Amino acid sequence: MRSGDTVVVATKNAGKVREFAHAFAKLGMDVVSMFDYPNLPDVEEDGLTFAENARKKAKAVGDALGQPVLADDSGLEVVRLQGEPGVYSARYSGESATDASNNAKLLEELKKLDAGGVERFQTLEDGTELLSEARFVCALALYDPKDGTFAEAEGYVAGDIMSKPRGEGGFGYDPLFWLVSHHRSMAELTKDEKQAISHRGRALARLLEQLKSAE
């Protein structure tokens, strides 16, 4: 991947596309996604790990297009839910899940636990409660169909799940993800701030570092 290239990202998630487009634009690269290739078959994300799913998406699309493809599999691991929703983050609330229905399900599950008498561990000045520690995970896989090889990297960011949403930026679970370091939710960060600290931003930085040192 170098300046002037077009990077194919095997995703149908508009939020991911925006973040990759923002990150690669700074490096002089354009991004295309599955929105530009609507006729490719869906890939079943039945892997047990984020990394496995990322490889599966990259390989399916890379083999179909005959060119290198980057895929991202990511999600949220919530400590008090024993790591759920994890690899099921996108379909947490069922097959026709949306970000809104997934966020509602997450709060429902955590509030169920509170009914059992477990104490909330912090309250913000506006009354928002922090319900559990959590982390976002991102696995990236860059697949080259010419030689069948993968370059892979992962990134993580730790935060706390909030009892009510805040912020309009980002996507997915961002409005419920509190960053004590920034005293804001992930959805209240600018694109640059999110890239600097997010699971996806960190995974991408590591992947690019690896590719550079392999040259």
Ligand SMILES: O=c1nc[nH]c2c1ncn2[C@H]1C[C@H](O)[C@@H](COP(=O)(O)OP(=O)(O)OP(=O)(O)O)O1
């Ligand atoms: O930065 C993030 N901020 C908030 N939420 C996030 C983030 N990154 C992943 N997530 C959530 C969204 C979705 O519920 C799941 C990803 O699932 P995942 O299968 O990797 O993506 P997807 O199905 O939306 O698109 P695709 O597979 O076509 O790339 O984790």
Ligand SMILES: [Mg+2]
């Ligand atoms: Mg998916």
